[in-house]
Amino acid sequence: MQSGHLFSSLSVLCWALCAGPAHAQSVRSEPAPAVSPSAPAASLAEHKKPVESTVQLQLLEGVRLFRAERYEDALRVFQQVNTDEKSTDIGFYLGMVLHKLGRHSAALIAFRSTQRSGLREPVADYYAAVSCYRLGMNTRARRGFASLAAAASGPAPGVPPLGPRLQQGARNFLSALPPSAVETASDGGSSSIHLQYERARQAAERLLASDDAEGALEWLDEAGQILEESPDPRERAEHSDELRALLNRLRSKPGSHVRTADVQALEQRLAH
Amino acid sequence: MSYVWQTRLGLTFALLALGLRGSAAADEPSGPLAAMREAAEALAELDPATPAVGDALRLHKSTPKAAHGEGGSAAASADALRAALRAAAREEVARDLAATNPPGRGAGIAAARGKEGSSAGTDKEAREQARGAAVQAQSAKAVGVHRNVELQRGLGNGNSNGNGRSALNAGTGPSK
Numbered sequence: 001m002q003s004g005h006l007f008s009s010l011s012v013l014c015w016a017l018c019a020g021p022a023h024a025q026s027v028r029s030e031p032a033p034a035v036s037p038s039a040p041a042a043s044l045a046e047h048k049k050p051v052e053s054t055v056q057l058q059l060l061e062g063v064r065l066f067r068a069e070r071y072e073d074a075l076r077v078f079q080q081v082n083t084d085e086k087s088t089d090i091g092f093y094l095g096m097v098l099h100k101l102g103r104h105s106a107a108l109i110a111f112r113s114t115q116r117s118g119l120r121e122p123v124a125d126y127y128a129a130v131s132c133y134r135l136g137m138n139t140r141a142r143r144g145f146a147s148l149a150a151a152a153s154g155p156a157p158g159v160p161p162l163g164p165r166l167q168q169g170a171r172n173f174l175s176a177l178p179p180s181a182v183e184t185a186s187d188g189g190s191s192s193i194h195l196q197y198e199r200a201r202q203a204a205e206r207l208l209a210s211d212d213a214e215g216a217l218e219w220l221d222e223a224g225q226i227l228e229e230s231p232d233p234r235e236r237a238e239h240s241d242e243l244r245a246l247l248n249r250l251r252s253k254p255g256s257h258v259r260t261a262d263v264q265a266l267e268q269r270l271a272h
Numbered sequence: 273m274s275y276v277w278q279t280r281l282g283l284t285f286a287l288l289a290l291g292l293r294g295s296a297a298a299d300e301p302s303g304p305l306a307a308m309r310e311a312a313e314a315l316a317e318l319d320p321a322t323p324a325v326g327d328a329l330r331l332h333k334s335t336p337k338a339a340h341g342e343g344g345s346a347a348a349s350a351d352a353l354r355a356a357l358r359a360a361a362r363e364e365v366a367r368d369l370a371a372t373n374p375p376g377r378g379a380g381i382a383a384a385r386g387k388e389g390s391s392a393g394t395d396k397e398a399r400e401q402a403r404g405a406a407v408q409a410q411s412a413k414a415v416g417v418h419r420n421v422e423l424q425r426g427l428g429n430g431n432s433n434g435n436g437r438s439a440l441n442a443g444t445g446p447s448k
Contacts, residue, residue: 060307063304092308
């Protein structure tokens with residue numbers, strides 16, 4: 001009797017242990033549900049499941065290719081997912097691959113869409129900061145790495161913590177970045193902020209002229225963040241007007257894919 | 273079944289289940305997002321001076337990209353290294369082949385036989401000559417590819433400042 005009880009206990013333990021991963025992977029192994037005509041709402045929800053599982057499979061395939069450093073192939077897979085099914089966090093995957101392919105401007109655009117979708121991923125923030133660094137958007141890069149390094153001690157609730165490897169990487173990049181415009185200004189180089197701002201503004205204008213509105217927005221963001229560091233309120237106000245004019249141009253660009261929310265966020269920042 | 277056997281069997285099942293669960297967890301970090309996070313963390317650039325793979329891939333076409341504000345690459349890439357290794361291996365094979373079959377051998381034999389006024393073995397000599405010429409050509413090609421890769425690498429190192437250098441940020445980007 002006692003032995004039988006022990007055996008059944010062990011069986012329950014086995015079942016419990018096996019059930020965990022099986023349930024976790026159910027999204028990939030679920031068969032197509034039968035559609036019942038009597039419950040259309042429920043069937044619609046049920047019908048979505050195989051689509052979701054297909055997307056999950058495709059994403060996993062893309063991740064596998066990414067891990068194998070086959071970035072072009074991974075990009076094709078993620079782009080396919082983006083075309084077929086608008087996955088909300090596809091920007092996260094696309095951004096990583098585009099970054100690895102050295103297409104930093106496109107990577108930043110993809111990461112921006114990730115943020116828009118509400119996904120908080122410190123790894124994506126790290127990659128975005130590196131992309132900014134590679135493009136020469138030093139203010140954004142510095143702020144990105146500094147915020148990651150600060151968050152490492154106490155990440156926000158619900159946000160996965162940044163691993164020790166990337167924490168070290170953030171510190172490496174921070175030490176490699178040139179001193180900020182404010183630091184240079186305090187050393188007597190008052191024109192540093194102006195020069196950096198002008199460079200970012202000109203880059204934005206150039207991209208705007210070549211119909212790359214999204215790329216222009218990235219540089220306008222950099223210009224805005226440089227202005228935030230300016231200690232001179234007169235200069236800040238003057239250049240903010242310039243940036244607002246450029247944002248208006250960007251918004252009125254025909255066929256522009258720039259989201260109004262992104263432009264508004266930048267305008268709000270300039271208003272402060 | 274005795275109590276001892278039942279216990280052993282039960283324990284075996286439990287261990288098996290634990291093992292399966294552990295390996296499953298190791299293979300799949302619970303979905304594409306977590307898997308991507310893990311892979312991205314493993315492949316992230318930690319050193320500002322280390323070339324980004326994609327940047328280096330674009331070494332040969334950095335000028336048009338620079339016009340769009342994309343960062344030019346800094347140094348040698350995994351691909352360039354792979355190409356260099358391939359070229360070196362090819363060169364070595366060509367050298368070995370050349371050592372075993374000297375290129376001038378066919379011509380020398382042909383000349384010697386020509387002197388003797390013998391027309392026998394002309395086909396064989398021609399084959400040997402062709403072979404020698406092919407080896408020479410392959411060797412020259414391999415050396416050429418190798419030098420080209422070296423040249424590219426040199427160019428990358430020359431620009432190596434650990435940061436994107438482009439038409440937009442030339443001269444103002446972080447210097448290394």
